[in-house]
Amino acid sequence: MKLARQAAKDPTLPRPIYIIGLIVHNRFAVEELSQLGITTLDGQDRAAILDQVTEGTVIFTAHGVSPRVKQRAIERGLHVLDATCPDVTKTHELVKDFTARGYKTLYIGKKGHPEPEGVIGEAPESVYLVETEADLDALPASLATYPRLLVTTQTTLSQWDTARLVEKIRERYPQAEVHNEICLATQLRQEAVANMARGADLTIVVGDPRSNNTGRLVQVAEELAQSAAIRIESLDDLDPALLVGKKRVAITSGTSTPTQLTRQVIQFVESFGARTRFIPEDATGAGDGAHL
Numbered sequence: 001m002k003l004a005r006q007a008a009k010d011p012t013l014p015r016p017i018y019i020i021g022l023i024v025h026n027r028f029a030v031e032e033l034s035q036l037g038i039t040t041l042d043g044q045d046r047a048a049i050l051d052q053v054t055e056g057t058v059i060f061t062a063h064g065v066s067p068r069v070k071q072r073a074i075e076r077g078l079h080v081l082d083a084t085c086p087d088v089t090k091t092h093e094l095v096k097d098f099t100a101r102g103y104k105t106l107y108i109g110k111k112g113h114p115e116p117e118g119v120i121g122e123a124p125e126s127v128y129l130v131e132t133e134a135d136l137d138a139l140p141a142s143l144a145t146y147p148r149l150l151v152t153t154q155t156t157l158s159q160w161d162t163a164r165l166v167e168k169i170r171e172r173y174p175q176a177e178v179h180n181e182i183c184l185a186t187q188l189r190q191e192a193v194a195n196m197a198r199g200a201d202l203t204i205v206v207g208d209p210r211s212n213n214t215g216r217l218v219q220v221a222e223e224l225a226q227s228a229a230i231r232i233e234s235l236d237d238l239d240p241a242l243l244v245g246k247k248r249v250a251i252t253s254g255t256s257t258p259t260q261l262t263r264q265v266i267q268f269v270e271s272f273g274a275r276t277r278f279i280p281e282d283a284t285g286a287g288d289g290a291h292l
Contacts, residue, residue, distance in 0.1 A: 020059065021040075025208045046118075057079040058073055085183070088118070106176070107153070108165055197224075202230070203249070203251075213254050214231060230242070234264070251266055
């Protein structure tokens, strides 16, 4: 977001400025950039999206892109700004390095998400996307005896679901070398929510429905903390009736949620007379707990 804002203010950059895909999975963030004059072009195939751009500057999103997309931008003579998350870049380099050494890769990720699209694009002939245990059954039988097998992950997954799937993979492929690439911010948020939501009457997660890490926070609250949980995009989505009779409410947000949206929800809950125990974001990556 910072890179995109700087681009909008830089008069030396070729115009128009486009973002190829959603800069982050949050519509409020996308709308902010639109107001700054940046156009978002979204779709399943990012290389095809570039066919809509004939001049100017393109920004690659936090989720990363495949080498094919980067090459297409160069071929079209476009100025490129790369906003790929460093954790995602690390996964790209990992897959590229291991492929060069003769490895095949089982990539644990979400089908249809832009992050796997970019990583798999590093070596489409030797990377297999695995989302569930059922996907393991569809893998080539030859992998069972293949000596060089890498297992790595999308950065925004549930660490507990991923651990269970990795365990199943190890049972089938004991030769596999596992590199867990779930990012630290995602892990800290999930761990904090597992703690703060335990004993809460309601957990509120502020975030976009397209945000994978936001969805995982709802899942963590429900499954690990045994808390009733809802996801809202903003305060406008919060029905005050949901707070009636609640004694303890946990509030958190996805990594791509603008801070002010979460603050508005906290302030609204405080208006009911809540005493708030704040958990600093830089310490846990999570949010706040409110006692009503």
